[in-house]
Amino acid sequence: MAFSRRQFVKGGVTAFTFGFAAPQAICDIAFAQGATARNLVVVYLSGGNDSLSTVIPYRDPNYTSRRPTIAIPAANVLQIGSDSSRVELGLHPRLTGLKSIFDAGRLAVIQRTGYANQSRSHFTGFDIWGTASTSNTSGTGWLGRYLDSQPMPVDPLIAWNTQRETPRPLMARLVGVPAITSPASYAFSSPNSGAEAGYERTAQTRISSHIPVDRPHLAFVNSTTQAALGTLDRVATVATYRPANVYPNNGFGQALTAVAGAMNKQIGTKVYWVQTGGFDTHATQGVNQGSYFNLMATLGDGLKAFYDDLSAQGLLSSTLVLVYSEFGRRISENGSQGTDHGAGANMMVLGGGVRGGIYGTAPNLSLDPANPTLENNAGDVKFETDFRSVYAKILDNWLGSNSVTVLGGDYRAGAPDIL
Amino acid sequence: MLEHILRRMGFGASPADLASWAGVPIDTVIDRLLNYESASTDHDAKIGGAEYVGITTSAGNPFSANTLINDARQRWLFRMIHSQRPLEEKMAMFWHNHFATAYSKLAGAVGQERATRMMDNDPSSLEGSPAGQIQVLRQFATGSFPGMLLAMAKDPAMIYWLDSQLNTRTRPQENFGREIMELFSLGIGNYTEADVYAAARVFTGFNWQLSGDRASNLTSYYTFLYRPADHDTNAKTFTFAIYPDGGKTIPARAAAAGEQDALDLILALARHPATAQRLAARLYKFFVNETSEPDPALVNAMAQSYLANNYNIKAVLRTLFQSSQFRNPANFFQRYSWPVEFVVRAIKETGWAGFSVNSALTPLTNMGQQLYEPPDVNGWATGPEWISTSSMLSRMNFSATLASNQRFNLARDAQPHRATPDRVLQYMLARFPNMGFTSTATNAMSDYLRSTAWTGTDAQLQTRVPGLTRLIVGSGEYQFN
Numbered sequence: 003m004a005f006s007r008r009q010f011v012k013g014g015v016t017a018f019t020f021g022f023a024a025p026q027a028i029c030d031i032a033f034a035q036g037a038t039a040r041n042l043v044v045v046y047l048s049g050g051n052d053s054l055s056t057v058i059p060y061r062d063p064n065y066t067s068r069r070p071t072i073a074i075p076a077a078n079v080l081q082i083g084s085d086s087s088r089v090e091l092g093l094h095p096r097l098t099g100l101k102s103i104f105d106a107g108r109l110a111v112i113q114r115t116g117y118a119n120q121s122r123s124h125f126t127g128f129d130i131w132g133t134a135s136t137s138n139t140s141g142t143g144w145l146g147r148y149l150d151s152q153p154m155p156v157d158p159l160i161a162w163n164t165q166r167e168t169p170r171p172l173m174a175r176l177v178g179v180p181a182i183t184s185p186a187s188y189a190f191s192s193p194n195s196g197a198e199a200g201y202e203r204t205a206q207t208r209i210s211s212h213i214p215v216d217r218p219h220l221a222f223v224n225s226t227t228q229a230a231l232g233t234l235d236r237v238a239t240v241a242t243y244r245p246a247n248v249y250p251n252n253g254f255g256q257a258l259t260a261v262a263g264a265m266n267k268q269i270g271t272k273v274y275w276v277q278t279g280g281f282d283t284h285a286t287q288g289v290n291q292g293s294y295f296n297l298m299a300t301l302g303d304g305l306k307a308f309y310d311d312l313s314a315q316g317l318l319s320s321t322l323v324l325v326y327s328e329f330g331r332r333i334s335e336n337g338s339q340g341t342d343h344g345a346g347a348n349m350m351v352l353g354g355g356v357r358g359g360i361y362g363t364a365p366n367l368s369l370d371p372a373n374p375t376l377e378n379n380a381g382d383v384k385f386e387t388d389f390r391s392v393y394a395k396i397l398d399n400w401l402g403s404n405s406v407t408v409l410g411g412d413y414r415a416g417a418p419d420i421l
Numbered sequence: 422m423l424e425h426i427l428r429r430m431g432f433g434a435s436p437a438d439l440a441s442w443a444g445v446p447i448d449t450v451i452d453r454l455l456n457y458e459s460a461s462t463d464h465d466a467k468i469g470g471a472e473y474v475g476i477t478t479s480a481g482n483p484f485s486a487n488t489l490i491n492d493a494r495q496r497w498l499f500r501m502i503h504s505q506r507p508l509e510e511k512m513a514m515f516w517h518n519h520f521a522t523a524y525s526k527l528a529g530a531v532g533q534e535r536a537t538r539m540m541d542n543d544p545s546s547l548e549g550s551p552a553g554q555i556q557v558l559r560q561f562a563t564g565s566f567p568g569m570l571l572a573m574a575k576d577p578a579m580i581y582w583l584d585s586q587l588n589t590r591t592r593p594q595e596n597f598g599r600e601i602m603e604l605f606s607l608g609i610g611n612y613t614e615a616d617v618y619a620a621a622r623v624f625t626g627f628n629w630q631l632s633g634d635r636a637s638n639l640t641s642y643y644t645f646l647y648r649p650a651d652h653d654t655n656a657k658t659f660t661f662a663i664y665p666d667g668g669k670t671i672p673a674r675a676a677a678a679g680e681q682d683a684l685d686l687i688l689a690l691a692r693h694p695a696t697a698q699r700l701a702a703r704l705y706k707f708f709v710n711e712t713s714e715p716d717p718a719l720v721n722a723m724a725q726s727y728l729a730n731n732y733n734i735k736a737v738l739r740t741l742f743q744s745s746q747f748r749n750p751a752n753f754f755q756r757y758s759w760p761v762e763f764v765v766r767a768i769k770e771t772g773w774a775g776f777s778v779n780s781a782l783t784p785l786t787n788m789g790q791q792l793y794e795p796p797d798v799n800g801w802a803t804g805p806e807w808i809s810t811s812s813m814l815s816r817m818n819f820s821a822t823l824a825s826n827q828r829f830n831l832a833r834d835a836q837p838h839r840a841t842p843d844r845v846l847q848y849m850l851a852r853f854p855n856m857g858f859t860s861t862a863t864n865a866m867s868d869y870l871r872s873t874a875w876t877g878t879d880a881q882l883q884t885r886v887p888g889l890t891r892l893i894v895g896s897g898e899y900q901f902n
Binding site: 048122124125126163166168180181182183184187188189190191192193194197198201202204205206207208209212213214219220222223224226229230233234245282285302336337338340342343356378 | 584587588589591592593594595596609614658712757787788789796797802805806809810811812813817818822824825828830840844856858859861862864865866868872881886887888890892895896897898900901
C-alpha cells in the first residue's frame with residue numbers, strides 16, 4: 003500500500019509542483035476566491051466506527067440478543083424518531099450535543115452507506131472511501147480532484163489538513179494541501195535573532211524556490227517548503243483566535259478550534275480535514291462508560307462546540323460538516339465485549355444548509371442468512387446507499403462542482419436529499 | 422561511496438567515523454557492518470559520557486530507559502548515534518515499522534513502567550524479565566523470519582496491542598489473525614476472510630501474565646502464557662498450503678499441543694512466495710531506492726535468497742548489499758529520510774558536544790515519528806508522505822535548534838576557511854553530504870553569508886555558520902537519504 007502511494011507521487015508530483023501561486027500573489031488570490039464562500043469540513047472517524055452504537059435501532063430484538071454485553075438499553079438512547087421503514091432510532095446517550103443539532107433540523111443521518119463487497123481492511127477501506135473508487139485505490143483522492151478542478155493558480159491555503167500526514171482523500175495532482183496541526187507552532191525559528199533571522203528566512207525561501215523539473219521528488223519537497231514559508235504569516239493570525247465558547251481540551255477540539263479560527267480570520271480555505279481516532283473497538287466497548295462512551299463524548303462535544311461557535315458568529319450557513327468512517331463493525335459482539343471489522347455504516351452531515359433528518363433505512367438485524375439488509379451470512383450490515391452518492395450531492399449542491407468529473411462517474415442516483 | 426554505505430547501513434557518519442573507516446576496502450566495510458555479531462555492545466555503558474551525545478533525565482529521577490518511555494527514546498537515539506552495530510539499530514527501526522506497536526495503548530492498560538519494559542526492556546536490568554519487543558527485534562534483526570514471527574505472536578506487547586489475550590476458543594477475535602497475514606507476511610490479496618477466521622482460531626489461547634515481584638510496577642513484568650483451556654482444538658482449513666505437501670488443513674490437536682498450530686501457520690506464511698516477494702520489495706525500498714519502481718531482478722534475487730536459506734534475513738541482506746544496485750550512484754539520495762534518520766544524521770554530521778537527544782523528542786513528534794508510537798498497526802506512512810508543510814517546518818526548526826546549540830563548534834571548524842565566504846560555503850557543503858545543490862541554491866547561500874559585509878571575524882562566523890548549517894540541513898536537498 004505504501005508503495006502504491008509512492009507510485010502516485012511518481013506520476014503526480016511533477017504537475018503538482020506548478021500548482022502553487024507565488025507567495026506575493028497569495029493574498030490577492032484568497033480575496034478573489036472569496037473569503038466567505040462555502041466550505042466543507044470532513045471529519046474522519048479513524049478505525050471503523052461501530053455505527054450501530056452511534057445510531058441505534060434500539061427496538062430490534064436482535065440488537066439486544068446479538069450484543070448481550072454492549073447493547074445500549076432502550077431507556078438510555080436519545081430518541082430521534084423512526085426512519086421510513088418505521089424502525090425507531092436513537093442516538094448514543096452521550097451524543098446530547100448532536101441530539102440538539104438534530105432537533106434543530108441541522109443534522110442528517112444517512113443509514114447503511116457503503117459499497118458492494120466492502121473491504122474489511124482499515125487501509126484498503128480508507129483508500130476506497132478516499133479515492134471514491136473500488137478498483138483504483140492508489141490514485142488521487144476525491145477532495146484532491148475537487149481542488150485540482152479549481153482555477154489555477156490556487157491559494158496554498160485552499161485546503162487545510164489538521165493532521166501531519168496527507169490523507170488519501172486530499173491527495174491531488176496539482177494542489178498540495180498544507181498540514182497545519184497547530185497554528186501556534188506553525189512558525190519559523192532561527193539560531194539567530196533580529197535582522198540575522200530575517201536573512202535566513204530570505205535565503206531559505208530562495209533555496210526552496212528552485213523547483214527542478216528533472217528531480218520531481220526534490221521539487222515536491224521544495225514546493226512544500228515554499229508553501230510553508232508562504233503561509234506562515236497568515237496562519238499566525240489564526241493562532242490569535244480565541245473562541246467565545248469552550249471547546250473540549252483534546253486533539254479533536256483543538257483541531258476544530260483551529261478550523262473555526264481560520265473561518266473567523268477569513269483565510270479563504272474551502273476544504274478542511276479533521277480526524278479523531280480510537281474507533282477500532284475490538285474490545286471492551288462498554289455501555290454507560292468505557293471506550294465507546296468516551297469516543298462519543300469526544301465526537302459529540304467537539305462538534306457541538308464547533309456548531310455553537312459558528313452559529314454565534316453567523317458562519318453556520320457557509321459551513322457543511324461530513325462525518326464518516328472506513329467501515330462499520332460486525333453486528334454480533336465478539337468475545338471481548340467489542341466488535342470486529344464489518345461493512346455498511348452511517349454517514350452524518352451537519353451545517354446551516356443541511357436538511358436534517360433520518361435518511362435511508364436501518365438494517366434488520368435478524369440472523370436469517372437471506373436477510374436482504376445484511377451480508378456475510380447476516381454477520382454485517384449491507385450497504386443501501388452508495389457513499390459516492392453523498393459525495394456527489396455535496397460536490398454538486400454545496401461546492402458547486404461537477405460530481406461526474408470529480409468522481410469519475412455519475413453517482414447522483416439514489417443520493418439522499420440532504421441539501 | 423563510503424559515506425553512502427554508512428548512511429544506508431547505519432544512520433550516517435561523523436567526521437571521526439569517516440576518518441576511522443578511510444582506506445578500508447568497500448567490500449570489507451559492508452562485510453563488517455553486515456556481520457556485526459562480534460562488534461562491541463558497549464553502547465549503553467557510554468551513556469552519560471562527556472564525549473558522547475547527552476541525555477536528560479526527568480526531574481530528579483535517575484536515567485531509567487527500561488521503565489520510562491522518554492528515557493527509552495533517548496537510549497535508542499543514543500544507540501543510533503553511537504552503536505558499533507549501526508545495522509542492528511537500522512534493522513530494529515525497519516522491523517519496528519513492520520510490526521508497528523504503540524506504547525500508549527499498553528501504558529493505558531498496565532502503566533508506564535511495565536509498558537516501557539514491554540516495548541524495549543533490557544533483560545539484564547531485572548532478573549527474570551524478558552527482552553522487550555524492540556530488543557527481540559534486535560535479536561532477530563538479521564535472523565530467521567519465521568522465528569521473528571513466532572516471537573511476535575508470543576510478545577506480550579503485541580498480544581495486548583492486537584487483543585490476542587481476548588482471543589479464546591469460545592470467543593475468537595480476529596485482530597491478530599488478520600494482521601499477521603495482511604501486514605506482517607503475505608500482504609493483502611493473498612488470503613480470504615475465511616483465512617482470517619481460521620488464523621484467529623490458530624492463536625486462541627495465546628495470552629500474557631504478570632510475573633516477577635508484583636508488589637511494584639518496577640519489579641514486575643509481563644510474560645507470554647499459553648492457556649490450553651482457551652485453545653480451539655478443531656481442525657483449521659486455509660485456502661493456501663500450510664504444509665510442504667500442499668495440505669491446507671491444520672489437524673485437530675489436543676489442547677496441550679495447541680501451540681503447534683501457530684508454528685505450522687507461521688512456517689506456512691514464512692515460506693509463502695508472496696511473503697518472500699513482499700519482504701524483498703520492502704527491504705529494497707528501505708535500502709536502495711524508493712523513488713522509482715524496484716528493480717525486479719534484484720527483488721527476485723533477494724526473494725530467492727530468502728527461500729533458499731531457510732527464510733533467513735541476513736541472506737536477503739547479503740544479496741542486497743553485494744548487488745551493483747546498492748552501490749549505483751544513481752540510487753544515492755533516492756530515499757526520503759525518516760524523521761529519526763534525518764535527526765540522527767544531522768546530529769552525527771553537525772556535532773553533539775553539549776547537545777541532549779532529549780531536545781530531539783518533541784521535534785521528532787512534530788516531524789511525524791515518535792519512537793515506540795507508530796500511528797497504527799500499518800506503521801508510519803513513509804516516502805513522500807513524511808513531507809508536509811508542518812513536518813518541513815519541524816525539520817527546518819530542528820536544524821535551527823541543533824545549529825544554535827553547536828554554534829561555537831561549527832564556527833571553530835570553519836575558521837580555517839574564513840578568508841572568503843565561498844570557501845566557508847565549500848567546506849560546509851562537503852561537511853553535509855547531499856544530492857547536489859544547483860546554482861540557484863548555492864547562490865542564495867553565498868548571498869546569505871554576505872548579507873552584510875564579510876569580515877570573517879569569530880563573531881560573524883558564530884552567527885553565519887550556524888545560520889548556514891540550518892539552511893543546508895533544512896533544505897529540500899538534505900531531506901533525502
